[in-house]
Amino acid sequence: MSKSKKSEFSPNDFVVYPAHGVGRIVSIESQEIAGIELELFVISFEKDKMTLRVPTHKATEIGMRSLSSPDIVSKAMSTLKGKAKAKKAMWSRRAQEYEQKINSGDLIAIAEVVRDLHRTDDQREQSYSERQLYEAALERLTREVAAVSGDDEVEAARQVGDVLVSRAA
Numbered sequence: 001m002s003k004s005k006k007s008e009f010s011p012n013d014f015v016v017y018p019a020h021g022v023g024r025i026v027s028i029e030s031q032e033i034a035g036i037e038l039e040l041f042v043i044s045f046e047k048d049k050m051t052l053r054v055p056t057h058k059a060t061e062i063g064m065r066s067l068s069s070p071d072i073v074s075k076a077m078s079t080l081k082g083k084a085k086a087k088k089a090m091w092s093r094r095a096q097e098y099e100q101k102i103n104s105g106d107l108i109a110i111a112e113v114v115r116d117l118h119r120t121d122d123q124r125e126q127s128y129s130e131r132q133l134y135e136a137a138l139e140r141l142t143r144e145v146a147a148v149s150g151d152d153e154v155e156a157a158r159q160v161g162d163v164l165v166s167r168a169a
Helices: 070-081 091-104 107-117 128-149 153-168
Strands: 014-017 021-033 036-045 050-055
Touching: 014 036, 021 050, 021 128, 070 107, 070 128, 070 153, 091 107, 091 128, 107 128, 107 153, 128 153
Parallel strands: none
Antiparallel strands: 014 021, 021 036, 036 050
């Protein structure tokens, strides 16, 4: 392991961890694990009351990234305006694809899941598993939109909701 490569993340940075969404780096600490000295990012996910320790040399390899740029957020918002892609595949296959998109950490892919699973009041009701995936994707999207814009999550959720409602009109 080379110590020469300086990390692109520092304490108090917001980061996106693919499997958990937006978190904040609390500190960078050294710990001895199995006799090996490791440098770790300590990432706090306030909403989930969870702390994650990620080896600094593995961070980019596992897909940890900085917050999206405002440009990517606006692309994600325009993705929400698009027409839902109706797939003919079996639900289990589609659910797997949606799950992969959500856990990819890619904001545009997450926006596609929100767009595809969003239901208006006059459409048939979602199944439990559809609703779970939709809510997970929506939560990831709004947390990142909030962190990028500096607004709170309620305001970000309102913005996302407005885009989804305007699409239906």
